Amino acid sequence: MSAFAADLVILTIRKGELHVLLVVRGIEPFQNERALPGGFRRQGESIEDAAIRELGEETGMPDGLVALEQVGVYSASDRDPRGSVVSCAFLAIAPNLPIPVPAQGSDVKDAGWVPLSKLGGGEALAFDHDRILRDSVDQARDKLQYTTIATAFCDEEFTIGDLREVYEVVWGVPLDRANFHRKVRNATEFIVPTGRTRSSGGALGRPAELYRAAGKVSVLASPILRGSLVARR
Amino acid sequence: MSAFAADLVILTIRKGELHVLLVVRGIEPFQNERALPGGFRRQGESIEDAAIRELGEETGMPDGLVALEQVGVYSASDRDPRGSVVSCAFLAIAPNLPIPVPAQGSDVKDAGWVPLSKLGGGEALAFDHDRILRDSVDQARDKLQYTTIATAFCDEEFTIGDLREVYEVVWGVPLDRANFHRKVRNATEFIVPTGRTRSSGGALGRPAELYRAAGKVSVLASPILRGSLVARR
DNA sequence: TCAAAAGTGTTTAGGATACACCCATGC
DNA sequence: GCATGGGTGTATCCTAAACACTTTTGA
Structure with a gap:
């Protein structure tokens, strides 16, 4: 059979x-x-x-x-x-x-x-x-390295901190917050700002800007390199 | 059925x-x-x-x-x-x-x-x-960008010129000969020299060093970026 | 000795890295 | 105020990019 x-x-x-x-x-x-x-x-x-x-x-x-x-x-x-x-x-x-x-x-x-x-x-x-x-x-x-699939781990709207948590949890390593922010912010066809911020949610600190995925999951022109974004300290 | x-x-x-x-x-x-x-x-x-x-x-x-x-x-x-x-x-x-x-x-x-x-x-x-x-x-x-699969296009032993031809034909763009050479030569777990050179083959010019694949097809630590190796002229 | 292809040197520009430093909010 | 996380500035370092140059062969 x-x-x-x-x-x-x-x-x-x-x-x-x-x-x-x-x-x-x-x-x-x-x-x-x-x-x-x-x-x-x-x-x-x-x-x-x-x-x-x-x-x-x-x-x-x-x-x-x-x-x-x-x-x-x-x-x-x-x-x-x-x-x-x-x-x-x-x-x-x-x-x-x-x-x-x-x-x-x-x-x-x-x-x-x-x-x-x-x-x-x-x-x-x-x-x-x-x-x-x-x-x-x-x-x-x-x-995660070479496609925009990480956005699929997040809600419709997400913060860059949410996205970073995806990488950190799946890769099991801490990443440099500042450099990760710039890297994904400047990547083309990855995330687009919605103009809103996340007011509530119980999170402390300054409210984060909200983003959404730029489109379908696609291959990144410049990959998010695992080795290089790892925080040293 | x-x-x-x-x-x-x-x-x-x-x-x-x-x-x-x-x-x-x-x-x-x-x-x-x-x-x-x-x-x-x-x-x-x-x-x-x-x-x-x-x-x-x-x-x-x-x-x-x-x-x-x-x-x-x-x-x-x-x-x-x-x-x-x-x-x-x-x-x-x-x-x-x-x-x-x-x-x-x-x-x-x-x-x-x-x-x-x-x-x-x-x-x-x-x-x-x-x-x-x-x-x-x-x-x-x-x-081709993020794995060592290109070696599968080549013979058991191949030259860096052979490997470059794979990229150029599959991507349909000319690549800078010198920079491609250094990039793949320095990549880890990609190609290893055999010590031999290709004497015959009817090709003109200086005989090229022969390489073989370093191992199974794997994800490259540093990808061969398509956009950046394209020759301008 | 000349053409052709392989391989190396070198300058420069741009991006990654490793932080330090502000910003905005809840308590 | 102050703790907490978001966001930006920046000096340094490293690699990619562009292209000139040298090397080694066959004809």
């Missing part, structure tokens, strides 16, 4: 740490084990449609909440004990996502945000999902 | 121009029209295995001749008139490839190298292969 599935790596930042959305499987194989959300494609569905549908069923995330990006296809013949299952992995990075709630009658028992630091090494997930998760996070780290 | 296929975008440089490997289909749908090589996955095969097998059958390229890289999955429900066919697209870039020869009994009538310049816009290829080709070439152009 040959089947086609989608698996999703949904990343978000919570309390200054990178989290991934995981489910606990309610059925065999790998019952009661943790896995990435995902499932089988149905007739007439594109694989992207299947991914969005499964995300909604298994975690309650509404359609259109996140933009999906393909990571790759996983088709090793031994990746699923049920037989030949080809899976397409998708990556999404989004801010302030709600606590997931599996739909009644779905194949999962539970769903929740798990900090990546709590998954260190080892065989933590079902199927080849450890590998898929690692590839996806690597892709996210690389893409 | 749902089926899973692989399509291949094989690029090479011939006479200073970027060429793609195309076939003429021998069966319906799109009989007698040009398409990318590719075909259906068989039981127990990974999708990569299927891609390599089809490449051999349809164009006579031996196994292991090229390293394949995933481009993406194409699964729109109307992309194939036969019904629901999910295709995974692969990209390979390689030097000095032979003239293709379709195997007897394969589904293609002919195979050959076609310069990209002869395909300008329009609906030149079967299925959604125009789209797949465009996405693949875009990916190759971007990856």
Whole structure:
């Protein structure tokens, strides 16, 4: 039997740490084990449609909440004990996502945000999902450098501080505040000012200017180099 | 009916121009029209295995001749008139490839190298292969900037002039010879000298030092910026 | 000895770096 | 006022850019 599935790596930042959305499987194989959300494609569905549908069923995330990006296809013949299952992995990075709630009658028992630091090494997930998760996070780290994908981690409107937090959390290094500000401010086709500032929010200090993404995710003419913006002290 | 296929975008440089490997289909749908090589996955095969097998059958390229890289999955429900066919697209870039020869009994009538310049816009290829080709070439152009993939376009041993030709042909711009030389020579984890020089080859002038790739294709710490190396005159 | 291609030197300009220093707000 | 985070100024350093120059071969 040959089947086609989608698996999703949904990343978000919570309390200054990178989290991934995981489910606990309610059925065999790998019952009661943790896995990435995902499932089988149905007739007439594109694989992207299947991914969005499964995300909604298994975690309650509404359609259109996140933009999906393909990571790759996983088709090793031994990746699923049920037989030949080809899976397409998708990556999404989004801010302030709600606590997931599996739909009644779905194949999962539970769903929740798990900090990546709590998954260190080892065989933590079902199927080849450890590998898929690692590839996806690597892709996210690389893409921060040379694309404008970081804006997808933020709200519609965001401050440069919000954007910097994305880089710091995903890269795991502190960046120089002043130089980061200038770098992204001067980059073309990255962020555009809205003219508003963030008045409320409980944050201390001077209100920050608000920006929005300049357009679709694109390749940066001048990359945000990881090595060079790291703060020394 | 749902089926899973692989399509291949094989690029090479011939006479200073970027060429793609195309076939003429021998069966319906799109009989007698040009398409990318590719075909259906068989039981127990990974999708990569299927891609390599089809490449051999349809164009006579031996196994292991090229390293394949995933481009993406194409699964729109109307992309194939036969019904629901999910295709995974692969990209390979390689030097000095032979003239293709379709195997007897394969589904293609002919195979050959076609310069990209002869395909300008329009609906030149079967299925959604125009789209797949465009996405693949875009990916190759971007990856030249921030990965060491250009070495995959060259032979096992190559000169810096060979490497520069890859950039110039794929990007379609002339680069400053001297600055390109220093940039790639000083980049870490890109190229390593072999100590030999290229004596023969019919080329005029001083023999060039030979290099080989430093390792697997990786992300460059300092990207080869397209805009900045372009020669002005 | 001449043309052709490889490789190196050198000046200059612009951007990155590492800070120091102001600005605006809540308490 | 003062702590906190946002924003700007600036001296220094480093690399990219432009192009002249030298080296090594074949004819």
